[in-house]
Amino acid sequence: MNSPPKPPNTINSRGHPTEFxxxxxxxxxxxxxxxxxxxxxxxxxxxxxxxxxxxxxxxxxxxxxxxxxxxxxxxxxxxxxxxxxxxxxxxxxxxxxxxxxxxxxxxxxxxxxxxxxxxxxxxxxxxxxxxxxxxxxxxxxxxxxxxxxxxxxxxxxxxxxxxxxxxxxxxxxxxxxxxxxxxxxxxxxxxxxxxxxxHSESNQQDIQTYIQQYLNHEDIKPWRNHHQINEQEFCTSLAAKSENNFMYISQILAAISEGFYPESWQYNQIPPGLEAYYQQHWQKMKAANQDEEFSQSVLKVLVQQQQPISVEAIAEILNADEFDIEEVLENWFEFLTHQQISGAEYYSFYHTNFCKWLANKLET
CATH class of the missing domain: 3.40.50.300 (P-loop containing nucleotide triphosphate hydrolases)
Known part of the structure; x- marks a missing residue:
């Protein structure tokens, strides 16, 4: 280089390409x-x-x-x-x-x-x-x-x-x-x-702060008043349902403001934005494993569980080899919560709502 680099020049007013x-x-x-x-x-x-x-x-x-x-x-x-x-x-x-x-x-x-x-x-x-x-x-x-x-x-x-x-x-x-x-x-x-x-504690605090900024939103405050939901109840309930997931909470808040939920706390119906997001997950999960029948069997076991389940337990239920189970789960790793309990590998889906969505998907 013939000369030292000059101080950064902005590509646009914020300094990043306009496409981004x-x-x-x-x-x-x-x-x-x-x-x-x-x-x-x-x-x-x-x-x-x-x-x-x-x-x-x-x-x-x-x-x-x-x-x-x-x-x-x-x-x-x-x-x-x-x-x-x-x-x-x-x-x-x-x-x-x-x-x-x-x-x-x-x-x-x-x-x-x-x-x-x-x-x-x-x-x-x-x-x-x-x-x-x-x-x-x-x-x-x-x-x-x-x-x-x-x-x-x-x-x-x-x-x-x-x-x-x-x-x-x-x-x-x-x-x-x-x-x-x-x-x-x-x-x-x-x-x-x-x-x-x-960082669950910090995540929870940020989720609650995020919800609080919508308490008096022009569309959400009337909804709260109509259903007689005070600020504390609104924040506490939504924060718990969010499981520290910002995509979930942002879509639920948007759905409330758009009148998607005429009744209070009835979130069984998934907003279109969240539906599309989960559909992307589903398409990627299906493409990740070649043996569709076997992977669907593993999926059915996972969505039926209320608690994380071990690879060994899944293998026993399906009468299958643990190695084959692990291979399927590794291909879905980005969508799972993984933890070790007493030396065993336990798995569950990253969010309860996504797990329920998958269960409904398998029934249709």
Whole structure:
């Protein structure tokens, strides 16, 4: 590079590509709390000279909103969202990130036709070499697990992310729960994984605060008054039903404001937005296992349980091999809550409402 990188230039008023602007605004709208996450990110950035910081959590736990809020408050970071159409392919990621880096750091000696894995890594190194002592290059990727793995060579890091990082370079990632041996990343640099599910008390407080901001909403307050539901009852009941899931609570609140629930506390009927969300889960679950008949048998056992169930218990019920059960469950891992009890592996679905939805799906 002929000259040191200039201070970041904004690509638009917020500093991010216009194609990502709508999703950043939508995801960060009415954002509440999550201070424990931002504190952990801040501490990581100041403790290590480079590294990967990953936020994990079940579907609907607020990962995308956290990253959108971070991007909003830090317009100098590079933002990428895998959820958008066409953005789940490695070549698109490389092209987009290279374009952003060239724009932000005003680099003029890297031809567009050289956008490939080598040019991305070289570009990151070039920028690192010229960073000011306190300057950092932070690249955020929302939805890392949604990559089309067929878009890159087998055995390589997801999106060809670097195994090693130079000084001052950080990747901030979000993804759903995953098995360590199937992480898709081989990295030899400082890293940290923050699992949102490990912070139930903070999550509960943020959920309650989120609900409280809607107490006097122009459509919700009349609904509460009509059904004679006071503020405390409204917050306590919805927070309990949410199970700390922001997607669930946001959809229920939207449904109440739109008149979807004429009766109080009758949430058996699922709002259209949540229905579509669960349908996406279902399609992915069906595609994950080749033996549809066997996987459906496992599913029937899971949805009938009121408590987490062990692999051994499922195998006994189905008279099947535990290895085959584990294979099915591993393919559904992002939708499950996994825990070890007395050395045994126990599983349940990440949200009671999704479990009930699946049970109804199997009956139709």
């Amino acid at each position: 602007e709508p999703i950043i605004q939508a995801k960060s709208h009415n954002f509440i709390g999550r201070e424990f996450v931002f504190t952990a990110i801040h501490e990581f950035l100041h403790r290590y000279r480079q590294g990967y910081f990953t936020i994990t959590g079940p579907p609907g736990s607020g990962k995308s909103a956290i990253l959108a809020k971070y991007a909003t408050d830090n317009p100098h970071v590079v933002y990428y969202n895998v959820e958008l159409e066409g953005k789940n392919r490695a070549e698109e990621f490389i092209s987009n990130i290279c374009t952003q880096l060239i724009e932000i750091f005003a680099i003029d000696n890297l031809p567009v036709e050289t956008f490939n894995i080598t040019s991305l890594h070289q570009l990151i190194q070039q920028i690192s070499d010229e960073l000011e002592p306190q300057q950092k290059l932070i690249i955020t990727i929302d939805g890392l697990d949604r990559i089309d793995r067929n878009s890159q060579s087998p055995g390589t890091n997801l999106f060809y992310l670097p195994r090693y990082l130079p000084d001052g370079v950080y990747f901030l990632l979000t993804r759903r729960p995953f098995l360590r041996e199937k992480s898709g990343l081989l990295i030899e640099t400082p890293s940290h994984i923050l699992n949102l599910a490990d």
